[in-house]
Amino acid sequence: MAKTPSTMRPLGSALPSFELPDVTKGKTLKSDELKSPVLVVAFICNHCPFVIHLKPELAAFGRTCRELGVDFVAISSNDASSYPMDGPEAMGLDARDFEYVFPYLYDESQEVARAFDAACTPDFFVYDSDRALAYRGQFDASRPGNGVAITGVDLRAAVSALLAGQRPSDEQKPSIGCNIKWKS
Numbered sequence: 603m604a605k606t607p608s609t610m611r612p613l614g615s616a617l618p619s620f621e622l623p624d625v626t627k628g629k630t631l632k633s634d635e636l637k638s639p640v641l642v643v644a645f646i647c648n649h650c651p652f653v654i655h656l657k658p659e660l661a662a663f664g665r666t667c668r669e670l671g672v673d674f675v676a677i678s679s680n681d682a683s684s685y686p687m688d689g690p691e692a693m694g695l696d697a698r699d700f701e702y703v704f705p706y707l708y709d710e711s712q713e714v715a716r717a718f719d720a721a722c723t724p725d726f727f728v729y730d731s732d733r734a735l736a737y738r739g740q741f742d743a744s745r746p747g748n749g750v751a752i753t754g755v756d757l758r759a760a761v762s763a764l765l766a767g768q769r770p771s772d773e774q775k776p777s778i779g780c781n782i783k784w785k786s
Contacts, residue, residue: 606722608739608776617641617733618717622677622707625694631675631705638673640764641733642757645715645725645782647680648696649687651746652779653723657700659752660724660741664704672761674704679715680723680783682708688783715782722779728760728770736764739774 621632646653646660653660660676667674682689690708697706709715718727728737737760744750760770 605778606781607778608725609719609721610774610776611719611727611735611738613735613738613772615735617643617729617735618714620677620707620709620714620717622709622714623690624705624707625690626697626702626704626706631707636673636675638671639731640670640672640761641729642667642672642674642761643718643727643729644674644676645679645718645720645723646676647678647685647688647723647780647783648692649680649685650723650780655744655746656724656741656752657696659754661700661702663741663754663757664702666758667761668703670761670765672765675707676702676704677707677709677714677720678723679709679712679720681712681785682710683785685783712782712785720782722777722781724779725777726757728757728764730764736760737770737774740777743775745778 624631680688730736742755744752763770
């Protein structure tokens with residue numbers, strides 16, 4: 603299992619705009635439709651062992667975001683021609699099976715992943731009310747096989763800080779996961 607870290611995009615970076623199909627709703631979602639004071643964007647996919655490891659807790663985090671009025675979207679940017687499990691049909695099934703309450707968007711062109719400087723799955727980005735990057739990095743320190751409980755403590759702390767009108771800690775650790783499967 604290859605381990606790729608987040609690029610750790612500079613804090614304060616503006617939210618890249620996007621318009622992508624949501625496989626859970628069968629319609630297109632535009633970034634400017636997301637109006638909550640906090641926005642979480644996660645790059646995930648169906649087949650990556652690092653994402654598979656987090657799926658139940660990721661679904662729970664999505665429910666927490668909904669309860670708190672936080673917009674949370676997940677994006678799959680992998681090359682579905684080489685990795686069919688990461689294509690729209692399989693994404694929709696995965697969203698249903700894990701009861702995702704958040705939009706699961708398909709970035710077929712991979713332009714959105716490039717605009718975010720996303721490097722791995724999972725890769726998390728949290729934006730404040732001005733849509734400036736306030737957090738980027740790991741869900742928590744749990745990885746497949748390391749015995750650390752999956753809690754989402756790092757991502758949850760960043761969201762909580764923003765909701766309380768504070769800045770997340772500048773001490774942020776990169777996510778580790780499978781590299782995004784770029785088209786040739």
